[in-house]
Amino acid sequence: MIKLYIADDHNIVREGLHLLFNQPQFQVIGESGDGETACREIRELMPDVALLDVSMPKKDGIEAAREIKQQHPHMKVILLTIYTDEKFLVEAMRAGADGYVLKTIGRLELFEAIEKVLLGERFIDPSLTKQALLHVIHSTSPEANLLSKREKDVLQLMAKGKTNKEISSELFLGTDTVKEYVTNVIKKLSCKNRTEAVAKAIRNQWI
Structure with missing residues (x-):
């Protein structure tokens, strides 16, 4: 079973992801609405994959990803965003994020992203990849x-x-x-x- 942690400052997004991951292969072990809480709880809970919103109070997702990857290099981090601007993608890569996906991504593509990062690969949202790369x-x-x-x-x-x-x-x-x-x-x-x-x-x- 893949243990997931969700961090997003919008309750409706967290609830939607909970429903999305209501599958036998996934277990959501924690959630929060800001970057500081996310970093603290992720250290304690040690999920397989952390799903972080790019824009969060107290500490944004990119900074949280950087901190998590510095402390736990083998933990997988996927950033969720509404931003299509290439500069955010570049910053995410610099921070060490394993995945970068738009919130418009489909359910199966998000599952694929999780599978790929767990295999040690990097996943970038296909629409963003086409646009940016x-x-x-x-x-x-x-x-x-x-x-x-x-x-x-x-x-x-x-x-x-x-x-x-x-x-x-x-x-x-x-x-x-x-x-x-x-x-x-x-x-x-x-x-x-x-x-x-x-x-x-x-x-x-x-x-």
């Missing part, structure tokens, strides 16, 4: 220019939370080839892992 920006950064076109294609799909197998299928490449591309991207961007590479690429608008 698919307009390729030609950067003058030496690091970004080191990437081949195919490596940039792979990086874009990494940013969408795709697994190596999914990237392989979408680009019609062998899984070993995709793995090599992912390794090259991480190395060329001087990063430790794919999550760091994606966050760096988004932050610098290389994709």
